[in-house]
Amino acid sequence: MNYFSSHFKLGILGGGQLGKMLLYNTRKFDIYTCVLEASNEAPCKTACDEFHLGDLMNYDAVYNFGKQVDVLTIEIENVNIDALEALEKEGVKVYPSAKTLRIIQNKATQKLFYVDHNIPTSPFTRFAFTSEIKEALNHGGLSLPFVWKCAQFGYDGTGVKIVRTVDDLKDLPNVECIAEKLVPFKNELAVIVARNASGETKTYPVVEMEFHPEANQVEYVICPARIDVAVAKKAEAVALKVSEAINHVGLLAVEMFQTENDDILINEVAPRPHNSGHQTIEASYTSQFEQHIRAVLNLPLGRTDNKVGGVMVNLVGAEGFSGNVVYENIEKIMNMDGVTPHIYGKKQTRPFRKMGHVTIVNEDLNEARRIAEEVKKSIRVISE
Amino acid sequence: MNYFSSHFKLGILGGGQLGKMLLYNTRKFDIYTCVLEASNEAPCKTACDEFHLGDLMNYDAVYNFGKQVDVLTIEIENVNIDALEALEKEGVKVYPSAKTLRIIQNKATQKLFYVDHNIPTSPFTRFAFTSEIKEALNHGGLSLPFVWKCAQFGYDGTGVKIVRTVDDLKDLPNVECIAEKLVPFKNELAVIVARNASGETKTYPVVEMEFHPEANQVEYVICPARIDVAVAKKAEAVALKVSEAINHVGLLAVEMFQTENDDILINEVAPRPHNSGHQTIEASYTSQFEQHIRAVLNLPLGRTDNKVGGVMVNLVGAEGFSGNVVYENIEKIMNMDGVTPHIYGKKQTRPFRKMGHVTIVNEDLNEARRIAEEVKKSIRVISE
Structure with a gap:
């Protein structure tokens, strides 16, 4: 064609x-x-x-x-x-096919798929309704703490809650859900796998999602991840295994945990461009967006390695501000080395709404990480 | 604002x-x-x-x-x-201002400006009409060969002709024009200077326009130029001198000749993004297009250095083809390392019409240049 x-x-x-x-x-x-x-x-x-x-x-x-x-x-x-x-x-x-989406759209189905295909993931139990969880706790079929996830329509952290006491259950919606074992981890990693309709496959470098020490929120995506080569290889192998099992066309973003023992467990996947790949626009030979288009049009895939190191910072609405959006100090961050803001064009901000992202690229990844911290300290998404 | x-x-x-x-x-x-x-x-x-x-x-x-x-x-x-x-x-x-455009829009005015500001350029004579040239030749005020350039509305090589004999004059339009001394040169170079309204100024690396050995047509733009550091510094200094004299806001693309004696002569300038800067999209920290926007909005300018080496190949309509455009072998070139086609979206092709460009990036500039040659050999812009 x-x-x-x-x-x-x-x-x-x-x-x-x-x-x-x-x-x-x-x-x-x-x-x-x-x-x-x-x-x-x-x-x-x-x-x-x-x-x-x-x-x-x-x-x-x-x-x-x-x-x-x-x-x-x-x-x-x-x-x-x-x-x-x-x-x-x-x-x-x-692309992705209906079959691929059926596996992924429901988190319970997705987890069962990993179990069926011998893909490492944390232990879990599926519940038709959140209300069934209390009973399972009473009968000893489940123990605290665990991670509650609604099976469908979660987005960007909504639909996920760490349940430490029975009390934590009370505000949760009564929907199909899973209770996942809370696995302590060192790092949250991600690998994006691209595959075109002819079966050509390429992986992007492993990235690291760095969390805020107190708030449970991703602060930085760092590419490549600052981890041992052996761990990176293992993460890449797991990502490729999921990709082959799902047999998707297009991108597959694979989010994983690196446990305290350096095991890799799948967290979840997304069959499309992903927040963990935004830095590819400036850092990689081929951005994840160009790659997704190449893949779904069955064109040859582009190089996935980095030109330079890249760090991505999400721009989310500041707490306490709702209304017509203003990007405070955007000129200040544009004056920093290798900084590119991406403004998504949403007119209204509200607390934690994703309004854009900022990429910082540098031949020295540590310098990029340092500048990213300055970006994070400087810019605020507020309202008029 | x-x-x-x-x-x-x-x-x-x-x-x-x-x-x-x-x-x-x-x-x-x-x-x-x-x-x-x-x-x-x-x-x-x-x-x-x-x-x-x-x-x-x-x-x-x-x-x-x-x-x-x-x-x-x-x-x-x-x-x-x-x-x-x-x-x-x-x-x-x-931006650029009316004043800047008045200097640049007319090539005779542009050349006079260089003379007035002690900016090196090849000697020339202005004529109100092409018909006056013959008389000047007869009276010895001008000698063959020379480069004829129409003063206004030339574009992409139209409006320029090397005149070696009196006969070469006969098909030229009878318009305001200049006759420029034909200076033998080693290289055609270009530097893009960015300046914002606050006066912040940055220059991109010197690029080299490599010509086809027979046809008088730019085949490759190579960034950075493969020239001595001393020549690159001289070219950059001349570009900055023009930029300061014109006092533009936005980009100024400065095209220059490197003579046999390594002198730098200004050829012409353009106060906007330019064909000699297309490789910046993939090769530079900040593309010329983003930089132009930063400059005209008086935002801080971005880094102008390269992440990796870049070579640009123009996609022009092949001879003998007119009509609905087809890009022959585009999938083949997309399979080569670090190759990104840019298709401009013109529906109709005709011989030599600019239909797009292809950028080749690589950590090794010579490898990029080698792949560019393969791209050039493979792709053809033809009609249905």
């Missing part, structure tokens, strides 16, 4: 920041793009050729949108999978 | 490929953009927030467009300068 022609159409389900960054890269290749998204204020609106309003969980909206495109991809997992299955039957190329 | 708000508007005169690449970078900063362009099929059309149809040389079109924006910049020099002057008087920030 000639992608570089006006007859070809690429469809994207979801119009958020990941879609927007995907679209920059379609522009470079001059690919005609259509976006389906429920919000008329979405970041993608002015970045695509055709913007379609519609609910991503609605069968008809997804099906009718998908019928108009040649290749369909996603920037968010929460889409109507039945519609994707129907589209696949009618010859639309859907 | 808060550029990162929905109240701010950046205007761009011209909707071609340079504007399109500028717009990618405004997206990263979420800046609201308006484009004025005469063609409804321009590459910028789907990349901006507001697309306005209008003739860039028409006073009213430029004035009325400019009244709606806060900062106005260009992606092509051929715009109505009187309108820009009126806009400046009314408080619109115009």
Whole structure:
């Protein structure tokens, strides 16, 4: 198929920041793009050729949108999978496939998949409803503490809670969920695997998610991770094993824990560009967004190694501010070495909302990490 | 001024490929953009927030467009300068300024400016009409060979001709022009200088334009240039001298000749992103497009050094093909190391039309140059 022609159409389900960054890269290749998204204020609106309003969980909206495109991809997992299955039957190329999304969309299904494929992950129990957990605790089938995760529709830390006492259960929604063993870990790592429809596969370097010592929030993504080569190889091998088992087309971002004993346990995966790969825009030979497009269009994959070291800092709404967004001190951080802000274009901020990210690149990764700390101290996302 | 708000508007005169690449970078900063362009099929059309149809040389079109924006910049020099002057008087920030454009838009004025400011350039004579040249030759005021250049509206080699015999004059248009001494040179070099409204100035590394041994056409732009440090320093000093004399805001691309004696002579300048800086997208810490936006918005300038070596190859329409464009072997070149094609989105090809460019990056510049040669041999821009 000639992608570089006006007859070809690429469809994207979801119009958020990941879609927007995907679209920059379609522009470079001059690919005609259509976006389906429920919000008329979405970041993608002015970045695509055709913007379609519609609910991503609605069968008809997804099906009718998908019928108009040649290749369909996603920037968010929460889409109507039945519609994707129907589209696949009618010859639309859907990447990731409906099958891949069925494994991933539900966290209980995802965990069972790891167990079935001998992929290391922390022990867990599935519950049809949160209310069943108390009983399991009473009967000794489960013990405190554990990590509660809702099975579906969690996003960016919502839908996850560490349960240390029975009291911690009381504000949780009564939904399908899993209770996962709380495994102490040294590092949270991630590897992005790219695979195109022909089966060509490449992995990006292992990255490290550095947490705030007190708040349980990722502060920095550091590429490459500052870990032993042996651990990096093990993480890469586990990521490749998941990727082969799932047999996805496009990117697969694999989040993992490095335990105290240097074991690698899968946390979860996402079949699309991912927050742990934003630094690739400036640091890598091929950004994760360009790579996702290469993969879903079955083009040859680009180099995944770094040109220079990269650190990514998320820009989230500051506590206590809601309303029209203002980026305090953005000029100050732009005056620092190798700093590029990415503003997603959301008009309204609220506490912890992802409003953008900042990448810091440097030939010396430690220097990049030092500057990232200054960025973090300087910039604030507040309201007018 | 808060550029990162929905109240701010950046205007761009011209909707071609340079504007399109500028717009990618405004997206990263979420800046609201308006484009004025005469063609409804321009590459910028789907990349901006507001697309306005209008003739860039028409006073009213430029004035009325400019009244709606806060900062106005260009992606092509051929715009109505009187309108820009009126806009400046009314408080619109115009970068480059009307004054800068008056110096540059007319090649005779540009050359006189160099003479007035002791900036080295090849000797020349200005003529109000090409028809006057014959007389000058007859009276001995001019001798063959020389380079004929039309004073206005030349673009990408049109409007330039080497005149070796009186016969070579006969097909030239009868317009204002200059006759420039034909100076033998070793290398054609370029330096891009960035300056923001506060006067902060940075230069990109010197690049080398490598010509085809037979055809008189730039084949590769190589960054950094493979020249002596002393010559590079001299070229940089000359570029900075021009930049200071012109006192531009935004980018200034300075094209120069390195003579047989290693003297540096100015060829011409462009006050905007330039073909000699396309490799900065992949090779530099800050692309020329991001830098131009930083400069015209008076933001701090980014680093201008290279992350890795970069070589750029222009994609021009092959001879003998006109019509709906096809990029032959594009998948083949995408399989080569560190290769990124940039397709400008022009639907129709014709011989020598600029349809895109390809960047090759590598930690080893010679390897990048070798791959660039393979790219050049493989890809062809033809028609359906």
